[in-house]
Amino acid sequence: MQDNLLETTLVALQLLFSLDADLWDIIGVSFRVSLIAITAATVPAILVGFFLALCEFRGRTAVIAVFNALMAVPTVVVGLTLYLLLSRSGPFGELHLLFTQPAMVIGQMMLAFPLLVCMSHSAFQAIDRRAWETARTLGASGLMAAVTLMREARFALLAAIVAAFGRVISEVGCSMMVGGNIMSYTRNIPTAIALETSKGMFAQGIALGLVLLLLALFLNFILASVRGKGNLV
Amino acid sequence: MKKWIAAALSTAVLATSSVTHAAEEQIIRLATTTSTYNSGLLDKLLPVFEKKHNAKVQVIAVGTGKALRMGQAGDVDVVMTHAPKAEKKFVTEGYGVNPKSVMYNDFVVVGPESDPANIAGKGDVSEALAAIAEADANFISRGDDSGTHKKERSLWAATSRGSEFANYKEVGQGMGKVLQIADELNGYTLTDRGTWLAYEDRLRLKLLVQGDKRLFNPYQIIQVNPANHNGLNVNGGKQLSDWFVSAEGQQMINDFRIKGKALFHGSAQPAVANN
Numbered sequence: 001m002q003d004n005l006l007e008t009t010l011v012a013l014q015l016l017f018s019l020d021a022d023l024w025d026i027i028g029v030s031f032r033v034s035l036i037a038i039t040a041a042t043v044p045a046i047l048v049g050f051f052l053a054l055c056e057f058r059g060r061t062a063v064i065a066v067f068n069a070l071m072a073v074p075t076v077v078v079g080l081t082l083y084l085l086l087s088r089s090g091p092f093g094e095l096h097l098l099f100t101q102p103a104m105v106i107g108q109m110m111l112a113f114p115l116l117v118c119m120s121h122s123a124f125q126a127i128d129r130r131a132w133e134t135a136r137t138l139g140a141s142g143l144m145a146a147v148t149l150m151r152e153a154r155f156a157l158l159a160a161i162v163a164a165f166g167r168v169i170s171e172v173g174c175s176m177m178v179g180g181n182i183m184s185y186t187r188n189i190p191t192a193i194a195l196e197t198s199k200g201m202f203a204q205g206i207a208l209g210l211v212l213l214l215l216a217l218f219l220n221f222i223l224a225s226v227r228g229k230g231n232l233v
Numbered sequence: 234m235k236k237w238i239a240a241a242l243s244t245a246v247l248a249t250s251s252v253t254h255a256a257e258e259q260i261i262r263l264a265t266t267t268s269t270y271n272s273g274l275l276d277k278l279l280p281v282f283e284k285k286h287n288a289k290v291q292v293i294a295v296g297t298g299k300a301l302r303m304g305q306a307g308d309v310d311v312v313m314t315h316a317p318k319a320e321k322k323f324v325t326e327g328y329g330v331n332p333k334s335v336m337y338n339d340f341v342v343v344g345p346e347s348d349p350a351n352i353a354g355k356g357d358v359s360e361a362l363a364a365i366a367e368a369d370a371n372f373i374s375r376g377d378d379s380g381t382h383k384k385e386r387s388l389w390a391a392t393s394r395g396s397e398f399a400n401y402k403e404v405g406q407g408m409g410k411v412l413q414i415a416d417e418l419n420g421y422t423l424t425d426r427g428t429w430l431a432y433e434d435r436l437r438l439k440l441l442v443q444g445d446k447r448l449f450n451p452y453q454i455i456q457v458n459p460a461n462h463n464g465l466n467v468n469g470g471k472q473l474s475d476w477f478v479s480a481e482g483q484q485m486i487n488d489f490r491i492k493g494k495a496l497f498h499g500s501a502q503p504a505v506a507n508n
Binding site: 087088098099176180181182183185187191192195197198199200201 | 295296298299301302303376377378402403404405406414416417418
């Protein structure tokens with residue numbers, strides 16, 4: 001039993017590199033669920049963001065404000081809402097989705113969606129409106145012009161996706177509520193950290209925390225390097 | 234604006250300081266198990282003790298594993314748990330002193346009304362578990378190294394084939410949560426009677442197996458060894474553990490009822506690790 005951070009971290013590294021099966025199982029669940037959730041949420045969310053940035057309609061400001069507010073909803077609340085919907089006594093009880101990976105995916109999509117909408121909306125807003133007009137006058141169809149705009153905003157959009165991924169892969173509240181933390185099925189990195197900590201197994205907790213930290217560093221390095229090459233000047 | 238913030242801050246500071254000045258009461262930190270806490274027993278008992286000794290008991294409800302770990306690290310003054318073997322180790326390794334047997338309750342096996350493994354009314358818990366494994370029914374395990382989980386593991390170990398079946402699910406959560414999950418998934422689970430009684434009304438599950446003497450569940454209260462740490466409330470910890478085994482404490486434990494049913498039985502005598 002070691003209680004200081006350094007020793008615990010060393011044991012954690014040993015666990016990671018000794019390919020501890022349970023640990024990698026957990027990491028696998030985390031990545032599978034979060035990647036599916038982000039992949040599924042990205043396209044519709046970016047389209048909504050695009051629409052909000054380029055189309056004038058009544059109540060647009062209100063819609064944007066609502067999406068901004070949704071970003072601040074605690075993950076546990078999203079989890080609880082989904083729990084009540086999917087529970088056997090809830091409206092979608094027939095689907096038997098509660099405590100399954102699909103339920104976790106839905107929850108993470110709900111968490112990622114507002115963030116993706118808001119960040120992509122800002123990304124499109126930042127682009128000079130004349131880019132759109134130029135594309136249109138040069139004879140591009142609406143769709144083509146939209147693609148041009150997406151290209152212009154690609155780094156900001158990528159940053160949005162990375163931020164959303166970062167949010168869902170590290171959230172514990174929703175996954176715990178609707179996934180149920182079932183071993184080798186719905187146990188992901190954050191719920192496993194919560195569990196290992198509650199058992200007093202700090203090394204495992206730190207090991208999993210390290211994975212998340214490395215992942216965050218990796219993603220942000222990728223983002224930075226893409227940006228570095230992609231300067232307009 | 235700045236004025237407002239300053240005003241708010243000073244109010245907050247004043248409010249907190251007036252609370253701390255209300256009485257020079259001592260703080261005792263008790264790590265205990267979710268099953269004790271969920272039953273509501275401590276909510277009933279502790280105010281009486283607190284009044285008597287001008288103390289405030291801060292209860293930290295976690296699994297037995299973490300409770301003992303907290304005791305080992307000196308984060309709490311007293312632990313009250315129910316895993317005889319782990320407790321014995323805790324004391325022999327010098328982390329705890331003065332273990333006292335406080336009370337016992339029992340475990341029960343609950344499951345769906347449809348009872349696919351057909352275990353209702355079985356008096357032998359091993360047989361019941363073996364039937365669940367045979368039927369490959371959903372069995373939800375605490376999986377969190379708690380006292381209940383340790384108990385469950387030892388019960389599986391005593392069956393012919395153990396818990397190696399597809400629908401054995403470890404969820405690593407507290408007892409109340411596990412009951413909810415079992416309810417949702419139409420699964421069986423092993424629970425302490427206290428949490429079961431507290432949750433019974435909200436669940437469709439039924440009590441299926443009880444009364445086997447292997448389902449007996451003894452609780453001990455152990456003071457954290459003051460030789461290992463500075464700053465423990467040794468005196469308060471001793472007062473608390475003494476009070477639990479005093480005539481008054483034992484009486485209150487015996488009188489505690491959930492829906493007219495007794496849950497815990499006082500057992501102030503040396504406990505032995507018997508399983």
